[in-house]
Amino acid sequence: MGSKSSKIIIGTKAFGQKEIDSKSILHFPEGIFAFEEYHKFVILPHKKGSQFFWLQSLDEPSLAFLTLRPHDILEKYEPELLPDSLSLIELDSWEKAQIYCIVTIPPNQPEKMTVNLQGPILINPKKGLGGQFISADEKHLVRMPVLEIIESGGKL
Known part of the structure; x- marks a missing residue:
């Protein structure tokens, strides 16, 4: 059977000390x-009701990626991956898979935030495994303006 769940305390730059369930720890083999040297992560909500999440490294407290689920802003997102x-x-x-994409927000310019649709993060929730992959779809750019996607009604 599966391993028992337990609560552990992790250190984060954005949230300080945070209690998480040990079963929520994800292993990124690559x-x-x-x-590439960081392999243990956890997904943390940005704040209640937000569409944003943090991919927080457990190996390095100062390493966290702001992410969103592409299906929250796009009508359709189907990454083209190598077989x-x-x-x-x-x-x-x-x-x-659970799919997340990394968001970049330029300093003092949140209206210019972009999302990386070309390099989605895919997670196998049953195995606790994750990885970043490359989508070969030419519409999936590294820096897609989030507001343009929302204003288009989620169309690329």
Whole structure:
């Protein structure tokens, strides 16, 4: 059977000390692009009612990525992935994954926030495995303006 759940305290830069369930810890076998040495993460809500989440490293408290679920802002998001790439997180289809995309907000210019649709984070919730993948869909840009997506009604 599965391992028992327990509460642990983690350190974060944004939230200070935070209590999490040990079952919520995700293992990223290859890390995140440019941060390959970090393998343990947890998803934390930004705040109640927000569409944003933090992908918080447990290996480095100062490392956290602001993310959102692409289906919260897009009418349709279907990443085009290499056929065997999902074996990393023990899935055979992206439809079975939880999907998050990294958001970038320029200093003092929240209206210019962008989302990386080309490098989605996919999580196998049953196995606690995650990874960052490349979508080959040419409409999935690294820096898609979030407000433009919302204003278009979620169309690319």
